[in-house]
Amino acid sequence: MTLAARPPAAALVFRTLLVHGPLPRAEIGRRTGLSPGAVTKVATPLLADGWLTELGGPAAAGARGSGRPAVPLAIRADRARFVGVKITGDELIGVLTDLTARPLATGRAELRSRDVDTAVPDLARLVSRLCADAGPERPGGGRGPAYGAVHGLGVTLAGDVDGRTGVVGYSPFLDWRRVPLARLVEAATGLPTLVENDVRALTVAEQWFGAGVGLSSFALVTVGAGIGCGLSIDGRVVSGAHGVSGEVGHLPVGGTDRVCTCGNTGCVEAVASSRAITEQAREAAGDPGLGMAGAVRLAHAGHREVRAVFARAGRAMGLALASVANLVGPERIVISGEGVSSYDLYEEQIRRTFAAHAFGAAADCDLVVRPLPFEEWARGGAAVAAQRLFAPLG
Amino acid sequence: MTLAARPPAAALVFRTLLVHGPLPRAEIGRRTGLSPGAVTKVATPLLADGWLTELGGPAAAGARGSGRPAVPLAIRADRARFVGVKITGDELIGVLTDLTARPLATGRAELRSRDVDTAVPDLARLVSRLCADAGPERPGGGRGPAYGAVHGLGVTLAGDVDGRTGVVGYSPFLDWRRVPLARLVEAATGLPTLVENDVRALTVAEQWFGAGVGLSSFALVTVGAGIGCGLSIDGRVVSGAHGVSGEVGHLPVGGTDRVCTCGNTGCVEAVASSRAITEQAREAAGDPGLGMAGAVRLAHAGHREVRAVFARAGRAMGLALASVANLVGPERIVISGEGVSSYDLYEEQIRRTFAAHAFGAAADCDLVVRPLPFEEWARGGAAVAAQRLFAPLG
Numbered sequence: 025m026t027l028a029a030r031p032p033a034a035a036l037v038f039r040t041l042l043v044h045g046p047l048p049r050a051e052i053g054r055r056t057g058l059s060p061g062a063v064t065k066v067a068t069p070l071l072a073d074g075w076l077t078e079l080g081g082p083a084a085a086g087a088r089g090s091g092r093p094a095v096p097l098a099i100r101a102d103r104a105r106f107v108g109v110k111i112t113g114d115e116l117i118g119v120l121t122d123l124t125a126r127p128l129a130t131g132r133a134e135l136r137s138r139d140v141d142t143a144v145p146d147l148a149r150l151v152s153r154l155c156a157d158a159g160p161e162r163p164g165g166g167r168g169p170a171y172g173a174v175h176g177l178g179v180t181l182a183g184d185v186d187g188r189t190g191v192v193g194y195s196p197f198l199d200w201r202r203v204p205l206a207r208l209v210e211a212a213t214g215l216p217t218l219v220e221n222d223v224r225a226l227t228v229a230e231q232w233f234g235a236g237v238g239l240s241s242f243a244l245v246t247v248g249a250g251i252g253c254g255l256s257i258d259g260r261v262v263s264g265a266h267g268v269s270g271e272v273g274h275l276p277v278g279g280t281d282r283v284c285t286c287g288n289t290g291c292v293e294a295v296a297s298s299r300a301i302t303e304q305a306r307e308a309a310g311d312p313g314l315g316m317a318g319a320v321r322l323a324h325a326g327h328r329e330v331r332a333v334f335a336r337a338g339r340a341m342g343l344a345l346a347s348v349a350n351l352v353g354p355e356r357i358v359i360s361g362e363g364v365s366s367y368d369l370y371e372e373q374i375r376r377t378f379a380a381h382a383f384g385a386a387a388d389c390d391l392v393v394r395p396l397p398f399e400e401w402a403r404g405g406a407a408v409a410a411q412r413l414f415a416p417l418g
Numbered sequence: 419m420t421l422a423a424r425p426p427a428a429a430l431v432f433r434t435l436l437v438h439g440p441l442p443r444a445e446i447g448r449r450t451g452l453s454p455g456a457v458t459k460v461a462t463p464l465l466a467d468g469w470l471t472e473l474g475g476p477a478a479a480g481a482r483g484s485g486r487p488a489v490p491l492a493i494r495a496d497r498a499r500f501v502g503v504k505i506t507g508d509e510l511i512g513v514l515t516d517l518t519a520r521p522l523a524t525g526r527a528e529l530r531s532r533d534v535d536t537a538v539p540d541l542a543r544l545v546s547r548l549c550a551d552a553g554p555e556r557p558g559g560g561r562g563p564a565y566g567a568v569h570g571l572g573v574t575l576a577g578d579v580d581g582r583t584g585v586v587g588y589s590p591f592l593d594w595r596r597v598p599l600a601r602l603v604e605a606a607t608g609l610p611t612l613v614e615n616d617v618r619a620l621t622v623a624e625q626w627f628g629a630g631v632g633l634s635s636f637a638l639v640t641v642g643a644g645i646g647c648g649l650s651i652d653g654r655v656v657s658g659a660h661g662v663s664g665e666v667g668h669l670p671v672g673g674t675d676r677v678c679t680c681g682n683t684g685c686v687e688a689v690a691s692s693r694a695i696t697e698q699a700r701e702a703a704g705d706p707g708l709g710m711a712g713a714v715r716l717a718h719a720g721h722r723e724v725r726a727v728f729a730r731a732g733r734a735m736g737l738a739l740a741s742v743a744n745l746v747g748p749e750r751i752v753i754s755g756e757g758v759s760s761y762d763l764y765e766e767q768i769r770r771t772f773a774a775h776a777f778g779a780a781a782d783c784d785l786v787v788r789p790l791p792f793e794e795w796a797r798g799g800a801a802v803a804a805q806r807l808f809a810p811l812g
Contacts, residue, residue: 032451057426184778194778241659255746257651264747265635268780271744276737276775278672278684288775290672343670350665351745352649353658381670381682384578384588386662 033058034066038075038099038413042124043232043259046079046098067097074103099123104175104413105158107151107215108405110222110398111135111181113197113249116147117398120154120174121406123413125233129157130399138198140208148212151177176412177215178405179205180222182250186267187220187408193267196285197249218412223270225404226360226396227254227261232407235358235394242356243348245272247341247363251293255352273297277343280336292344296337298363304333320366331369338370342377349378349386356390364395427452428460432469432493432807436518437626437653440473440492461491468497493517498569498807499552501545501609502799504616504792505529505575507591507643510541511792514548514568515800517807519627523551524793532592534602542606545571570806571609572799573599574616576644580661581614581802587661590679591643612806617664619798620754620790621648621655626801629752629788636750637742639666641735641757645687649746667691671737674730686738690731692757698727714760725763732764736771743772743780750784758789 036056041047044055049063058066070076079096101122109118112135120129133150136142158173183200184193190206210217220228227244230236236244236256244254251273255262262269273293274286282300284291294300298316305319306312308329314322322330345357359367359374371393379387430450435441438449443457452460464470473490495516503512506529514523527544530536552567577594578587584600604611621638624630630638630650638648645667649656656663667687668680676694678685688694692710699713700706702723708716716724739751753761753768765787773781 239659241656253745257656258654260652262651262746264780265633265749266747266779266782268743268778269745269747271777271780274744274775274777275741276672277670286777290775347669347741348745350662350668351647351742352656353660353663355659381668381684383665383668383680384662385660386658386665388660 033062034070037063037066038070041076041097041099043237046096048094048096050094052097071097074100076100101126104410105173106406106409107154107174107177108225108402108407108409109147109150109177109179110401110405111143111147111179111198112398113138115398116143116150117402118150118154119399119402119406120158121403121410123410125229125403125407125410127399127403129154130402131157132398138200140200140203140205143198144205144208144212147179147209151213151215174215176409177209177213177217178225178407178409179209179217179219180225180401180405180408181219182222182252184267185219185221187218187224187263190217190219192219216409216412218409220405220408221252222401222404223252223254224261224263225408226401227256227404228411229400229404229407230254230358231256231259231261234396234400235356235392239355241352241354242358243270243352243354244358244360245341245345245348246361247296247298247359248361249298251297251341251344251361253348255348255354257352257354272344272348275344275347277340277347279340279343292340296340296344296363301333301337304336305330308333316366320369323366323369334366334369335373338373339377341370342374343381345374345378345391346381346383346386349382349389353386354389356392359391359393360396364393367393427456428464431457431460432464435470435491435493437631440490442488442490444488446491465491468494470494495520498804499567500800500803501548501568501571502619502796502801502803503541503544503571503573504795504799505537505541505573505592506792507532509792510537510544511796512544512548513793513796513800514552515797515804517804519623519797519801519804521793521797523548524796525551526792532594534594534597534599537592538599538602538606541573541603545607545609568609570803571603571607571611572619572801572803573603573611573613574619574795574799574802575613576616576646578661579613579615581612581618581657584611584613586613610803610806612803614799614802615646616795616798617646617648618655618657619802620795621650621798622805623794623798623801624648624752625650625653625655628790628794629750629786633749635746635748636752637664637746637748638752638754639735639739639742640755641690641692641753642755643692645691645735645738645755647742649742649748651746651748666738666742669738669741671734671741673734673737686734690734690738690757695727695731698730699724702727710760714763717760717763728760728763729767732767733771735764736768737775739768739772739785740775740777740780743776743783747780748783750786753785753787754790758787761787 053060053063077100101124104123114135116133118131119127183195192200192203192205206217206219236242241257246252253270253272274291276290278290280295282294284294302316306314447454447457471494495518498517510527512525513521577589586594586597586599600611600613630636635651640646647664647666668685670684672684674689676688678688696710700708
């Protein structure tokens, strides 16, 4: 029986231990609202199947029979492994993790073509390499099938991704439309596969193991080629009734006539995405060959017009963050993405604009900058795959 | 034992019946994930205390003992009564409801002064009148205390209201700051009292009994003296980690130099609140004595500049609704509030702007206009008071 097929109480106990770490049965009962009897009833088969283990020496273990409320229960992290892969416009980034999304191995592969028929086999090869790195260890120690130790694969990418159907509706960087990616990757790897929007998956990982642990709510805003946002409220990542949520890049904050990739003017992305910044910097510097690195150099060297480009981007970002705070009121906003590497150029504008436009106590929301390499994004895929194990409480 | 002191499973069963109506035990089990035994264990004392009743004739009732999975269970709506009061800048609007927030009596009273020491006794008199209307019926049929039939009172008002502490942080229309309103009203009425932001309370009522029933998520946007928003996601109304949420009136959508009540420019409220519309219409018509009714008349008569004022308000509202859709992705947005009475003057601009700026599938979000009189807002207070009965699941 997979964990997903178990009653919701089992999933609740499992998730509580995953997020909080080892806890005695009595404390699990207090945190879940389950009776001591119900906790024991749930924990016994999970212990028998090796999903949970009892901590403590023989004295504690010998204390009493099946109840033993004082002995902490813990997740057996090595009981299952997962692979997460993030697809960017030109690279595949993979990570192999244990059940608690702790990385065991990482790897990267060039995306030789954006053609789905090339990308899927390339992805399968990367996954196979990571699984080989997992070594011979298998559940029960026997000689299982090739992917025996790995329970699932989570593939993440930017764009309109439907985690329920496994279909990529639209990926702007790969120019994929209506690609049944989960089915294709599952056929190529033999692994149970799910796909998810990359920012949402990263938010799941941050919620359980990162800057969101223990918070009632937080937002993860990523700045780079696109500007995205994951919202976690009461321990759940908001997915949107129509599959769209967290599109801070397309909040209409105005202040520009530049046309966004979506066709509108006034979008945050129209001034603050890396492409928008580069284009504006080229114009400001009168250098059509200027790239982002060159723009950052010019700004650091004090080029007034290029510095103004970053300041405008910072102002748009600050308005976007204030909108998130005024609407949802998260406890914390985590800022990440490639754009964070030049954060010093617009941090002041972001914070000043945010403080001015956050309404009342919404300004108490904590702004935290957190560089997360692509391996962390890939880990988001593994976390989402692990989450599927106890899906009822998603 | 109050319902709040019962185990979470009881609250879960009770809320399931409240939202879905009568259900057989087996179906309750399916919807809550509780085992049939757990449902029976929970339902038995609720039946004994008169919170639940079994539907169906004697044949069904005589079928078997305590299990009887096919007999529907139902909430006993008459088991408890609640009072809700909404406070505006010049009036108190009250409603007496049953346990399912069905109105049994309504009443209004002038707010003679915004002084707390006058408002609280006035409110207590209105509550007392409504309770007298409740008639002699009391739990158990005995001669209980004066407010015996009424289990709680919910007072709602606009502004920064902390439902947990019962303190009104700031009410702009009443100019109240740090008023411990729940404590004062409780002392004056003898009823367990809670206070809540009026839009959030109305959202709770809509979630259970109105336009939000059965939706995974919805937003309630109210337009009038202020512009507010309640967000319901997965059956919970978002309250904000710092007490602020749903402040769509202060989303910085730009497009104006008018200064908002919060001191910023670019806020939705700076062009779309009833005060902002009236002020701009006065200027456009060159008539310093013009009120909202006059502005609406001029617009309907075809006054070009006054019509443009409503169109600008509609555009700002459309940008605000698109921001809500892009960020949270609700299934539906319900538009209500006093401003709805002149909705025909800006509906087209709202819908056109929303359609243009909602990102991708977020545009599938349903926009519904729903006039809700202040009695419905007062009912929100009663719904929040009733919710306290099964607080563990909020």
